[in-house]
Structures are given as structure tokens and as C-alpha cells.
Amino acid sequence: MNRKALISAIQDKKTMLCVGLDTDIKRIPQFIIDHYEDPIVEFNRRIIAATSDECVAYKFNIAFYESLGPKGWEALERSLDLIPDGIFTIADAKRGDIGNTSKLYARTFFETYDFDSITVSPYMGSDSLEPFYGYDDKWIIILGLTSNKGSQDVQMQQLKNGERVYQETIRRCAEYGDASNTMFVVGATKSEYIKEIRDIVPDHFFLMPGIGKQGGDLQSSLDNGMTDDYGLLINSSRGIIYADETESFDEGALAAAKTLNAAIRDHVSF
């Protein structure tokens, strides 16, 4: 999906919501486990059916699928096939290796599976990211400043030039591609830093986790991160898919998505 189509989808649906399908076999309602051959796919099918009008993107955290072995990868593929056209898809894989190997990761998520985008770690630098470029209408989403506590350990280190590691990283990585094929992960829990990151990359989209369970503040994230082209994908995973753990979990997910969208629409005019 290209940038124009993504922006149109946001405008049409009046939301930048991304639903995270972090589907954990240990948290799926028992009746799904008991009655369906592939509970992960059935859970995702119901969540997607309930929420696809309320979001512009789905993010699959690959760890949840990978942990189940080959069956998990089959469930990932079948779930991806259930996403309606016109919705942006993210392989939240946080990969990155030497060029020779990153090529294979690109092949996995852009060819074997047809994701629109993949998240990658920048620690190994430019040649580890390069193989993800050069696919038409595919995106690389680079970890910038993440939402977790451990972001202090490497990302927040202060450099000799006065910047912090995440700032220098974002500045450099912005040069490898452009705002039509590159996004950055910027945690909503770091609202005090979002404005300065926006100054470094005024046009790039941010994939923003951390609203909800992780405690990020929606209003300041929107105030500090938005651009004229919206510029944000606001992710919620557990806050939506596990909003209700009863048999009507899909209705609960829809209600949670609607609540978040109402809050977004309070602050944003589409």
C-alpha cells in the first residue's frame, strides 16, 4: 500500500487506529479452543470481522505465531488472508542482520508473506536495513524510541554531539529511504520526546505503540506527533483484543476500538 492510499484510508475511516493481533493461545476463550481446529485463526477472524471498519491497519506481532512452530506460521498466513483489501498490514518482527541475511528476512515478509511493512531494529546499521528497500509500495518501520522501560539503556544514551542515540539513529535512518517507504516506531509512553522526533523527521509516519496497557497518553501523543497528513498509526493490541475475555470478545473488541476512535476524533478533525 502506498502513502497516498494510507492517508486516504485514514481520512475515510476517520481514524489512525492500528489493531495489534498479538494473539496468545493462552488467552483465547475456551470455547474457541474447544470447537475450532485452528483457534488462533478463528479468534483473529472474529476480531477482524468486528474491527475492520474501525481501523486502518493490523499489526501481527510475529513472536506470538512463531512460538507455536510451523502451525503458528500457517495461522499467520491464514489470518493475513482474512484482512480486507485497503487495510495496511504490519509484520512486527523487529528483524535485522547483515545484508546477506536481511535479504532473506525481506523475502520472508514481503514475498513468502505479502505484508505491507516490517518492523526492524537499527542496531546493525545501514547495510542491515538496505535489503528491505526496493520493493514497490512496501515499508520499513525502524525502531526509534520504543515504549518500554529498557529504552533508557541504549536509546537514551547521550552522545558526544549532544544528541541521544535514538535521535542520531532516526536522523541517519531517515536518509536511507524517504517518507514514502519508511516509518519509525515511537512509543506513546514517551510523549515528552515525540515533538523533538517530529522536528527531526517532519514527514515520516510514526507507528505508535504504548497507548492503553502501557500507559501512553493519547492527547499529548496526537498533539506532538501529528502532521498535516496525519503522520501517525496509533497501535492498540491487548487493550482491544483482550478488552473482553468472554464468548462475546469480538463485541468487546469492537467497543474498545470505538472508544479509542471516539477519543481520537475528539482531538483530530478529519
Next chain:
Amino acid sequence: MNRKALISAIQDKKTMLCVGLDTDIKRIPQFIIDHYEDPIVEFNRRIIAATSDECVAYKFNIAFYESLGPKGWEALERSLDLIPDGIFTIADAKRGDIGNTSKLYARTFFETYDFDSITVSPYMGSDSLEPFYGYDDKWIIILGLTSNKGSQDVQMQQLKNGERVYQETIRRCAEYGDASNTMFVVGATKSEYIKEIRDIVPDHFFLMPGIGKQGGDLQSSLDNGMTDDYGLLINSSRGIIYADETESFDEGALAAAKTLNAAIRDHVSF
């Protein structure tokens, strides 16, 4: 496998060689593709049979298996089962995510698959690494200073305190575990930095890629990186498994392993 057993294996086999099973379906000899249902497993079976007396570890770069979808993961499992007891196994996966998710990655590689160790990226900090600890006799191998050109982009950045990012990263990460459960990836292409990393972590094992195809120098890597407990796993992937691309590729791999071991033994007394 615990540290004592690893050191004993090195002493017994008189080598620190780790063979990298970066098995690329596009580089497997045609007769294997034509005659075997699972060419990846057959290729690995022959490489392992040929080289298992010459090495103390096998490293599987997960990208090569993952790129083939569920079949690739089945091939990974079947290949892992072919590794004889007493040989250390590495899932070269370079994973790392928020704690909730890293738990799943740990589950994947330490439970679903029974690897002795996994490589991880430190960019997301302590809570992204923590879930990999707490498994008996399992190891976490943290990217320190990698062998590729892009290591300059983040890892070599100079911090305000005078250190470089990789130095501070290694120093901090060494505190999360200890030399019995933590190793660092240190590229053999960076021989001028190995000595100073050894000063930061005098007892930790280094997993050292970059000898061979990537141009790393064996002698200076040994001189600068070795400890009284050896302290190194010297990895070679393409230089061994693709040493000979004919029907007798396994003999070629054995010859390449023997050549590298002879060079190691020239410099090390076991």
C-alpha cells in the same frame, strides 16, 4: 549446555569452531534438490555428518529457514534433531521486543525448539533481554560489535562519557546475567576493538563471526579475544558449507573445517 561442558568440548576437540548452517535453498546442489523430499534437511544432514567431529557448535541463522514458511521451520526442527549430543546449538535469530513479547521468543527457541542459546539485539534494553534468562543451562548471546559495515552507524557512535555505544551496551548487558549464561557477538572484522571489549568483559565468551568470507583476521582475533577458558566460538558459515558446491560438498566442508582448525591450532595450545 553449561559453561563447563562447553569448555570441555573445546579442550577435547581442540577447536572453538562453530559451523554456521546458513542453508540457502538457492545454493544447494541440484542432485539434492532433485532426489530428496526435504533438500534443506538432507544438505544439513550431510554437512553435520561430515563436520561434527571438527566443531563444538552449530549456528542456525533463522532467516534462511523462516524465508521458506512453515516448511522451513519443520526443516529447522529436523536439522536440530540431527546435531549429536555434546555440541552447542545457537539460534541466530537476533530477536528482542518488549518483555511481554520477548517471553514468547524465549519460549520459541528454548521450549518449542530446544536450542542452547539465542542471539538477541540489545537496542530495546534490559526488559527486552530479561525473559531469556532463567532457563537452566541456556544462553543469551547479545549483539555487541557486529562484523558488518553498518556497525559504524549506531554501535560506533561516540558517547558523551567517552565510550562508544557498543562499549556502554556491553558493559550494561554484562550486568543482567553473568559469564555462565551470557555471551557477546563480536565481529572478527573488528580485531582492533576486540582487546578493549575483552577488558570490559574478561570472562564472557564471544561468538565471533566474520572469519573467512567477511575478511576477519584469525590470528589477531585469537590474540586479542582469547581467555584462559578459551572464551571464543569462532564461526564460519559460507566458508565451510559452500566451500565446494559439487556433489561432494560434504567432503569440501570437512576439508574447509580442517583447514580452519589447523590454523586455530597453530595459534592455540589446547
